[in-house]
Amino acid sequence: MSVNQQAHTGPPYGQPQPGYQGYQQPAYGGQSLPGVPQAQYGAYNGPVPGYQQPVPPQGSLRAPPTSGAPPPASGASHPSGHLAYSQFEHGDVQNGIPASAAPMQRPPASQPFLPGSAPTPVSQIPTFQQYGAPPASVQQLRNHMAGMTIGGTAASAPPPAGLGYGVGPSSYPPTTGAPRPPAMPGPPLPGQTVAGPPSSQPNHVSSPPPPSTMAGLHPGPPMSGLHGPPPPTHPPQPGYQMQQNGSFGQMRGPPPNYGGAYPGAPNYGSPPGPPPPPKRLDPDSIPSPQLNELPPQQKPRHRIDPDAIPSPIQVIEDDRNNRGSEPFVTGVRGQVPPLVTTNFLVKDQGNASPRYIRCTSYNIPCTSDMAKQSQVPLAAVIKPLAALPPEETVPYLVDHGESGPVRCNRCKAYMCPFMQFIEGGRRFQCCFCSCVTEVPPHYFQHLDHTGKRVDFYDRPELSLGSYEFLATVDYCKNNKFPSPPAFIFMIDVSYNAVKSGLVRLICEELKSLLDYLPREGNMEESAIRVGFVTYNKVLHFYNVKSSLAQPQMMVVSDVADMFVPLLDGFLVNVNESRTVIASLLDQIPEMFADTRETETVFAPVIQAGLEALKAAECAGKLFIFHTSLPIAEAPGKLKNRDDRKLINTDKEKTLFQPQTSFYNNLAKDCVAQGCCVDLFLFPNQYLDVATLGVVPYQTGGSIFKYAYFQLETDQYRFLNDLRRDVQKEVGFDAVMRVRTSTGIRATDFFGAFYMSNTTDVEMAGLDCDKTITVEFKHDDKLSEDSGALLQCALLYTSCAGQRRLRIHNLSLNCCTQLADLYRNCETDTLINYLAKYAYRGVLSSPVKTVRDALINQCAQILACYRKNCASPSSAGQLILPECMKLLPVYLNCVLKSDVLQPGPEVTTDDRAYVRQLVTSMDVAETNVFFYPRLLPLTKADVDSDSLPAAIRNSEERLSKGDIYLLENGLNIFVWVGVNVQQGLIQNLFGVSSFSQISNALSTLPVLENPFSKKVRSIVDMLQGQRSRYMKLIIVKQEDKLEMLFKHFLVEDKSLSGGASYVDFLCHMHKEIRQLLS
C-alpha cells in the first residue's frame, strides 16, 4: 500500500509539477510552459552524439528522486484500486520490447512512478472556440424571414430519454437496387487525392465485422431529382433493415410541419436547387408505429423513421456506458480509445494518451493498395501541449545532461519505449529506421533476462508514451539559451474602440490580469515581461520603466517603416513597474476619450511588436485588440472587397484568400522571431478576417471575434476569453516533427502554423488548445508483426525560457484484411480530418468541388466496406461499418456548415473566421461543433450533478412545453417552448410569462431556486469544458431568433439548402450503389 501512497506524494522523476495559478479557471492543464523563441533550428536534427566507450550505467535524471519510494512492483502489491492497471507489467510485450516467459523482474528503483493512478473518472479536456456573435443582427434576420413562413413547431414530445433508439422491426427483407453506372468521382482538390476511385478489385476479403445494416434505401418512389432515379423495378419495401443494435428499422410519419416550412432544398454538393418533392421511401406499405403521435395533417405522408437510423446520441451513450468506468490503459498496441464524448482517465503505459494523439484508424493497411482501395484517410490529430485533468500526470521532464537526449544516429528519433537494446545493452536498434546506434556511456544499463533494461521503469523515455527532455544549447537558436518571452498588449484607440467602452474595459482588466501571467510551476513570479502600445493611424509606445514617476508616450507616425522608438523601458517586469503600469492603464482611456480618429492601421502594429521582440532578443506574443478594416495609408492597407455574389461561383475561394500577400511575408518574419499573434476583433462591419487572420494563423496564434460588441452583453465573454488566453499554457518558438516507422510517412499537415520545408511544422507559439492534424501515406509495405510507429517531437521554449522537447509515441497495428481496418476506425477523428481537408480545399477550389469530393470519398469508404467486408447476401442494403455508422450524419453536418454552405445570415468574415478556427480544433471540438449537444433542461434532475440525457438535433425532438440548451463550443442557446409552464419561466427567467422573457439576456438571472441553480450550473460546467467562452443566446419559440437556432438542428434540412440526415443518408446510399455497380 505504501508503494502507491508514496508514489503519489513525491513528484516522480523530479519533475516540477505544474502548479498553475490564475483566476479561478478550471484546470488548464497540466503544467505551465512558457517560452522563448528564436530562429534557426539547426540542431534540431541534430548533433550526432559520438559516444563510444561503453561505460558504467548511470542514468541521469535531472533531479534526484524526492521520495525514495520504490517503484511500483507487481500488481500484487498495489492496492486493489490499482489492479486495473496491471497491464503495466505486460505492456512491454506490445511495445516491441522482447519479453520472455520468465517473470519480469522489476529492478529496485529509486524513483516512484505511478503516474496518474487516480481512479476517478474526470471530465474531458476542455477545449474549443467560438465564433463570435452569431449574426444576431435582428435586421438581417428580419429581412431574411420576410419571405418565409416559419414552420410551426408543434413537435411531438421527444422520446423519453433512453428510449426511442430501441430495436425496430428487423424483418424487412432487403431489396436490391438495380445497378447503375458508376458515378464519376468529383474532381480532386488540387494537390490532393481525395477522389480517386477504388483502384482495384479487392484482394482482401475477410470475415465480416459486425455490420450496421440498412436495407436498401429502396427505390420506391422517386427520391427527388437530386437522388437520381432509383431502380424502377422494385416494389415498395421497407427501408432500413435491422441493424445490429436495432437502430434501423421502422418508418414513421413525417415530423410535424416538416416539409413545407423551409424554402431550401436539400443540396448535396451543389448550390441550392428547387425544393424536393415530398418524400421518398415508400410510405404506405410500412408500419408507422408512432403515427398516431403526429398531427393529423401529417399522417398521410411517411418517411424513414429517424429513430431507425444510426443515432449519434445512442452511440455516445453506449460508449459512455461501456468505456467510461475503466481507465484507458495505453500499454497495448493499436487500441482504439473511448470516444471524445466519454469521460475517462488515461494511464500511460507506453503509448501517448488519446488526449495528445488520436488516429483515424488504429489498424492501418499493410499496403498502399489496400489503403487506396479503402479510401480511409490515415491521419493523426495531435495536440502536443494538451491540458490534462488533474488526476493525470503531466509528462515527466528528463534531463540527460550536457549530451542531451539519446537519439538514433540515422533518423534522429528520440529514445522511446520501442527502441530495442541489444548486445547486452551496449547498442540499440531504432524502431523507426532499424539503424543500430551505440548507447552513450552515461546512458548504459544492463539488460535483464528478458532483454529489457533494468532501469526500464525508472526512465520515462523507456516506459511511457509521453515525456519531455530538457534540451541542450544545441537545440537553441544561435546556440544560445533563450530569454524568457514577452507579452505585448496593443490596443486600438480609434473612435469605435473608445466609444464602445472597449478601451477602458481592456485597461481595467489588464491591471489585475497582469498578475496572472503564466509561470513555471515552481516559480514565484512569471518571467514574462510586458509592453504596451496603443494605435489608430499612428502608433504610441510607452516607456513604463520602474524608475519613472509617470509613463512616457512616444508616437511613431511614420508607419511606412516601423521602428521601436525606445528599447529600455518598453518591456518590463510587472512587479517592478507595477506603479507606472497602473498609471498608464488609468491614463490611456482618458487620453483618447475625445478622439475623432476612425481610421486604423494593422500591419505596422504587428511589425512594431515584432521589432520590439527582435530588439529584446526574445520570443513572445502580441495581444492585438482591433476594431476595423485597416484603411489608413500604411503597409498592409486593405480595401473592402466583400462580395456575397461570389458565393457559389468559381471565385468564391477568393473570399477565403488574403487580399494581399503582404501578411504572408510578415507572418514568415514573425515565425522566424517566435512572435506569436493573438487577435481580438470587435467589428461592426466587414474587416476582412481572411486577411487579418493570416499572421495569427501562421504564427500559431488565435483569433477571437466579437461582432457588434456591446459592453453590457459581451464584456463577460470577452474578459473570460482574454483571461484564459493570457494565462494558458503556451510554448514559444516551437518546431514539431513527426517521425514514422518504415513504410509510412507524414505527407500533409493541417493547422495554425508555418512550414518552410516539407517536414517541420513551425509555430511561433503553440498553446494547450492547438491541434495539428497530420496525414500519412505509404511509401512501402508495413508488416502485421511490427505494426507502425509514430513519434511526435515538439521542440519549444517554456514560459520561463527553458528549451524543451516534448515527445509523444504511438504504436498502431497493421492489417492485411480490410475488415480489420474498418473495425478499428474512429469516426470523430475521421471527421476532424475531413473537415480540415475540406476547409483548406476551399482556398483553392470551388466549394461545390470540395463538397463533391467529400461525398465521393466517403461513399468510396463505405462502398469498399460493403464490397469487401459485408455479407454478400445483403446486396441492396446500405450496410455501414459499426465504427463508421455515424459517418453519414457527421459528414452531412460538415457539408452544411457555414464554410461549405453558408446561409444568408452568415457573413464572409464569419466564414473566414470559422474556417480558421476549425483548422486548429481537436477531435472533441469538431465533434460538438458539427453535431451540437442538445439537452432538455426541463428533464434535468435538480438533485443530481449529472446532465440530462442529450437528444438528437432535430426540431421534431423539441416539445413546446420544454426548455432546451444547445451548445456547439461557440454558442449556447437556451430555447424556450411556447407552452412552457409559467412556474418554470418564473424560476429560470424571473418573469411571469413567456412574452416577458427578454432575448437580449446574455446571462441567466441569478435566482434562488433549484431549477435556476441547476441550469446555471449546467451552463457553467459546459463553459468550463470549452476553450472559449460561449455566447449565451435566449431563443423563444416562434421568435425571430429561432431561425438562427434552427440552423444548429443539424439533422433537419437547413435553410441554406443543406440536406436532412435522412435525405443525406438516402443520397449516400445511392452513391454507394453506383460505386458498387
Ligand SMILES: [Zn+2]
Ligand atoms: Zn532511426
